Amino acid sequence: xxxxxxxPDSISQPIGGLGIQFKHIYEQLKDKIxxxxxxxxxxxxxxxxxxxxxxxxxxxxxxxxxTLLGHSIYFAEALKFPKPDIIHAYDWTTYYAGLLLSQHxxxxxxxxxxxxxxxxxxxxxxxxxxINTIDGYYLHKAHIETEWLTLQKADKIISVSNGYNKYFPxxxxxxxxxxxxxNLNEWIxxxxxxxPGDSNNIKVVYIGRFxxxxxxxxxxxxxxxxxxxxxFIGSSDGGDKHIIQSIEDKINNHPNFHYIGxxxxxxxxNKLCSADAVIIPSYHEPFGIVGLESLASxxxxxxxxxxxxxxYLNDSNSLHCGNTSIGITNSLKTLxxxxxxxxxxxxxxxxxxxxxxxxxxxxxxxxxEYISLF
Numbered sequence: 087x088x089x090x091x092x093x094p095d096s097i098s099q100p101i102g103g104l105g106i107q108f109k110h111i112y113e114q115l116k117d118k119i120x121x122x123x124x125x126x127x128x129x130x131x132x133x134x135x136x137x138x139x140x141x142x143x144x145x146x147x148x149x150x151x152x153t154l155l156g157h158s159i160y161f162a163e164a165l166k167f168p169k170p171d172i173i174h175a176y177d178w179t180t181y182y183a184g185l186l187l188s189q190h191x192x193x194x195x196x197x198x199x200x201x202x203x204x205x206x207x208x209x210x211x212x213x214x215x216x217i218n219t220i221d222g223y224y225l226h227k228a229h230i231e232t233e234w235l236t237l238q239k240a241d242k243i244i245s246v247s248n249g250y251n252k253y254f255p256x257x258x259x260x261x262x263x264x265x266x267x268x269n270l271n272e273w274i275x276x277x278x279x280x281x282p283g284d285s286n287n288i289k290v291v292y293i294g295r296f297x298x299x300x301x302x303x304x305x306x307x308x309x310x311x312x313x314x315x316x317x318f319i320g321s322s323d324g325g326d327k328h329i330i331q332s333i334e335d336k337i338n339n340h341p342n343f344h345y346i347g348x349x350x351x352x353x354x355x356n357k358l359c360s361a362d363a364v365i366i367p368s369y370h371e372p373f374g375i376v377g378l379e380s381l382a383s384x385x386x387x388x389x390x391x392x393x394x395x396x397x398y399l400n401d402s403n404s405l406h407c408g409n410t411s412i413g414i415t416n417s418l419k420t421l422x423x424x425x426x427x428x429x430x431x432x433x434x435x436x437x438x439x440x441x442x443x444x445x446x447x448x449x450x451x452x453x454x455e456y457i458s459l460f
Contacts, residue, residue, distance in 0.1 A: 087118075087460050090170035090187065092160050092180035093125035094139075097132060099350050101323060102295055103246075103375030104176055104200045107266050107448075114449030119456060122167040124160050137163045150213045150225050157183040157232075165190075172196055172459050178203050178229070181236035194241040194459040199261075201372050203229040205253040209370045211299050241459060244452075246373040247394030264452060265397065267445040268378040270437065275359035276352065282344040283315035288422065290388070291317045291361040293349065294376050296325030296333065301367035301390060301409060303329070306336050306343075308414040311422055314342065316365075319357060321348035358383035363421055367407050367414055371395050377404075378443055381436030386429060388417050398443070403435040 095105035097112075105126075112121060112133060122135040139159045141152050160183035169191055175184030177200045188195035203213055203226075213229040214222035237243065237254065243261040245251050251261060281289045294300060296318075310316060318337075322330055337343045349357050358364065364380035366389040373394035380387040387404040389395050390413075407417035424432075 087172070087456060088120045088122060088168060088170040089172045089174055089456060090164055090167060091121055091123045091125070092164065092173070092175045092184050092187075093123055094156070094177050094179045096126045096128045098128055098130045099321070099348070101321065102200075103266050103373055106375055107200075107246075108176065110267065110269075110445040111449050111452050114445065115453055115456075118453060122164075122170060124163045124167075135167065137166060139163055150229070153179045153213070154225075154228055154232075156180070157186070160184075161186050169193075172456060174198070174456075175236075177201055178233040178236075181240075182232040185236040185239055188239075195236075195239065196455065196459060197237065197240045197243045199243055199245040199250065199254075199372065202250075202253060203233050205250065205372075206299065206370060208253065209299070211370065242455060244455065247397045249393040249396045250372045252393075262451075262455065264448055264455075265394075265443055266373045266375040266378065267443040267448045268375075268382050268440045269445050270382055270440055273355055273359075273379070273382040275356045277356045279357045279360035281315065281317050281360065282346065283317075283342060284313075287313050287315045287342070288362045289315050289317055289360070290363045290365055290418065290421070291319055291358065291385075292365055293319040293354070293358065293379075294366075296320055296322065296329045298326050298329060299368060299370040300329075301369050303332065304367045304409065304411045304414055305365065306332055308411040308418070310340075310342055311415070311418050313422060314418055316343050317361065318343070318345045319347070319349050319354075354379075355383070358385060361385050363388055365407065365414070365417075366390065366395065367409065368392055368395065369409055373397070378440055381433075382440050384433045384437070386421055386424065386432060387436060388414075388421065398439055403432055403439050405432075 097109050100106050123133050124137050124139050127138040127140050160180055164187050172194050173184045173188045174196045175181050176198045212226045214225040216222040245261050245263050248263050363386040368390050371393045388407050389399050390409050391399050405417050407413045
């Protein structure tokens with residue numbers, strides 16, 4: 087079976103859960119399926135049949151326009167591979183290219199709902215600089231309409247959480263939920279990381295994309311209790327420039343805020359396992375794989391529990407911060423007051439939660455979906 091995958095993330099240095107997920111799916115299924123991947127420019131993707139979707143117009147540094155242009159780039163690069171049996175498009179940013187390829191070859195189209203431009207709009211996040219201008223309105227509308235067209239024509243949709251399915255009630259007849267996962271056997275640190283700031287302070291980590299949907303502005307405007315350091319981990323690639331600038335400004339003016347760059351692979355495991363807590367105050371979150379990574383790291387997990395986060399985070403394994411700066415401040419105060427017994431209970435329940443999200447089982451579910459369309 088030949089599966090052509092359109093994939094807008096790095097495999098070797100993933101920006102989000104999308105890259106982490108496909109890396110595991112590929113490793114689990116590469117002996118059963120011939121994968122052909124058109125993906126993000128990556129120096130070492132570790133995939134046999136891989137073509138990069140490169141932006142040919144570097145002078146246009148506008149994410150919305152680059153994404154729209156990207157559909158033609160993914161389509162053109164995909165045509166250089168042998169005819170596939172199935173098209174699998176990850177994320178709305180590759181959906182329309184997937185639809186065109188599916189129609190070109192007259193083969194099934196499988197979509198994975200990792201993030202949605204239509205769903206983002208419900209929380210006021212638009213694919214333009216200013217939705218109140220005519221140009222901004224139509225740039226955003228181009229995204230939501232191409233996404234909706236492809237969702238309607240797809241043969242099957244995989245959603246990463248039950249919490250995200252609420253945005254598309256009319257598509258449930260062809261939607262199946264397959265979450266992200268975690269491998270506890272590989273989530274083992276081999277080095278203790280010393281974070282910046284006072285060594286006696288509680289170290290609370292934010293790790294991931296520096297994007298508006300992640301609620302970073304809430305962290306920056308919260309009143310951080312004394313004795314807590316906030317540690318930002320992530321890459322500026324794929325981030326919102328105004329969020330990155332806000333982080334820089336905060337770090338320059340507040341000694342308990344720190345940025346230590348991106349982290350991948352074993353380095354990420356070491357850093358998360360060295361933290362006391364991980365905070366995920368997202369406004370919008372299809373799944374939130376960092377939540378599982380936090381639980382696996384034996385950290386205290388603090389989250390908004392929106393959308394997919396609510397599938398697996400609850401009072402038994404985590405703290406709730408909501409979507410306000412006051413909520414974050416209160417959750418950090420609660421963190422400082424947690425008894426050792428309460429911490430141990432949250433950590434134990436978190437590890438038990440992780441056992442329900444095995445990559446082996448998730449890969450088997452993906453394989454079954456491929457078979458059903460073959």
